[in-house]
Amino acid sequence: xxxxxxxxxxxxxxxxxxxxxxxxxxxxxxxxxxxxxxxxxxxxxxxxxxxxxxxxxxxxxxxxxxxx
Numbered sequence: 001x002x003x004x005x006x007x008x009x010x011x012x013x014x015x016x017x018x019x020x021x022x023x024x025x026x027x028x029x030x031x032x033x034x035x036x037x038x039x040x041x042x043x044x045x046x047x048x049x050x051x052x053x054x055x056x057x058x059x060x061x062x063x064x065x066x067x068x
Contacts, residue, residue: 008049011035
């Protein structure tokens with residue numbers, strides 16, 4: 001998942017991602033700090049990203065089910 005975070009928010013460093021360890025509030029704070037957006041905007045971006053990742057995972061699992 002950390003690779004996905006770095007792909008989505010390229011300004012975050014490896015150390016940033018290591019510090020976050022799945023903490024959404026900390027991720028929002030790092031996005032706010034690195035990108036100069038509000039915490040609310042950072043949370044919105046995270047929600048969008050999570051929805052996108054979840055939809056992609058669902059698409060993959062549908063494909064796995066259909067292949068069987």
